[in-house]
Amino acid sequence: LGPTITVGEILVEIMATTVGTGFLEPQSLAGPYPSGAPAIFIDQVARMGGAAAIIAGVGDDDFGRLNVDRLRQDGVDVSAIAIHEDWPTGSAFVRYRPDGARDFVFNIARSAAGQIGLTSAAEALVRRAGHVHVMGTALTIPGAREVILYAVETVQARGGSVSLDPNLRKELLTDDGALDSFNQVLATADLLLPSGEELFTAAGRADEAAAVAKLLESGMGEIVLKRGEQGASFFGRGLPRIDCAAFTVDEVDPTGAGDCFGAAYLTCRRKGMAPDAALLHANAAGARNVTRLGPMEGVSTLAELTTFIVETPRR
Numbered sequence: 001l002g003p004t005i006t007v008g009e010i011l012v013e014i015m016a017t018t019v020g021t022g023f024l025e026p027q028s029l030a031g032p033y034p035s036g037a038p039a040i041f042i043d044q045v046a047r048m049g050g051a052a053a054i055i056a057g058v059g060d061d062d063f064g065r066l067n068v069d070r071l072r073q074d075g076v077d078v079s080a081i082a083i084h085e086d087w088p089t090g091s092a093f094v095r096y097r098p099d100g101a102r103d104f105v106f107n108i109a110r111s112a113a114g115q116i117g118l119t120s121a122a123e124a125l126v127r128r129a130g131h132v133h134v135m136g137t138a139l140t141i142p143g144a145r146e147v148i149l150y151a152v153e154t155v156q157a158r159g160g161s162v163s164l165d166p167n168l169r170k171e172l173l174t175d176d177g178a179l180d181s182f183n184q185v186l187a188t189a190d191l192l193l194p195s196g197e198e199l200f201t202a203a204g205r206a207d208e209a210a211a212v213a214k215l216l217e218s219g220m221g222e223i224v225l226k227r228g229e230q231g232a233s234f235f236g237r238g239l240p241r242i243d244c245a246a247f248t249v250d251e252v253d254p255t256g257a258g259d260c261f262g263a264a265y266l267t268c269r270r271k272g273m274a275p276d277a278a279l280l281h282a283n284a285a286g287a288r289n290v291t292r293l294g295p296m297e298g299v300s301t302l303a304e305l306t307t308f309i310v311e312t313p314r315r
């Protein structure tokens with residue numbers, strides 16, 4: 001029907017290399033790495049051979065070139081990435097706490113990523129897209145939010161589908177617009193890809209079974225719940241639940257796992273795979289991603305996923 005598209009922030013990520021208490025003192029950093037949840041997602045779609053494009057913005061700087069070169073090289077259609085002379089490429093600094101939690105310092109609103117709007121290139125892309133993937137992080141950018149709502153409506157009107165990864169980071173939730181638009185997309189999406197608490201927030205229920213039941217009754221076609229090193233589960237309307245144990249890997253950097261997971265699941269489904277096979281490939285994509293430092297460094301081709309699935313034991 002047309003490519004999978006997404007809208008949202010392209011960033012460079014710079015990360016603390018040691019687990020610690022914060023950025024309050026000089027320390028060693030790694031990066032810059034290509035990043036931004038929508039960018040990681042769309043790169044993974046393209047690496048698997050899916051037609052993929054992103055509506056985004058970068059600065060006319062090295063951070064922008066690093067990202068656009070990578071996306072283009074991996075097969076993403078970059079025609080709707082605006083290059084801004086007056087705004088720098090967005091950034092995310094991340095550090096890890098001893099309990100595994102992450103804290104981010106984002107520069108998005110006052111970067112090229114904060115300037116996303118409906119350019120003529122974006123409009124052309126929306127008109128031929130077959131699927132829109134919505135990232136919660138992108139709904140926190142007012143301009144991107146408008147493009148997303150327009151894309152969802154346009155693509156659905158021509159028979160296309162929509163997926164939603166809540167991914168609502170606390171650091172980015174500064175106004176009500178993000179939650180309002182989130183609820184709008186949630187009401188019409190075909191596939192929801194929550195992790196942890198996001199399922200409860202989306203459903204307004206604090207129990208997994210009740211949350212899933214409520215969302216499926218409200219019309220969601222499929223819910224795929226990400227459980228980190230516990231693997232993932234599939235819930236579909238009128239279909240039996242499927243659980244998939246995680247692959248056994250050494251986790252080096254968890255950032256980006258959920259984005260790769262979602263992209264692999266969606267791409268497999270769009271290629272016609274059944275939910276159980278798509279879930280297995282998605283688990284493999286998430287697991288492979290955590291073995292590499294840098295959020296986009298562990299994206300996989302379909303062939304790499306196939307080999308990994310055969311060779312790697314599961315928990």
Ligand code: ADP
Pocket residue numbers: 194195225226227228229231232246247248249251254255256257258259261282283284285286287290
């Ligand atoms: P998110 O990044 O959205 O919070 P998760 O952390 O749940 O999502 O990771 C997404 C998926 O990646 C998991 O459902 C799992 O399949 C895989 N994954 C994540 N962490 C690990 C890990 N340590 N070992 C194996 N697989 C993992």
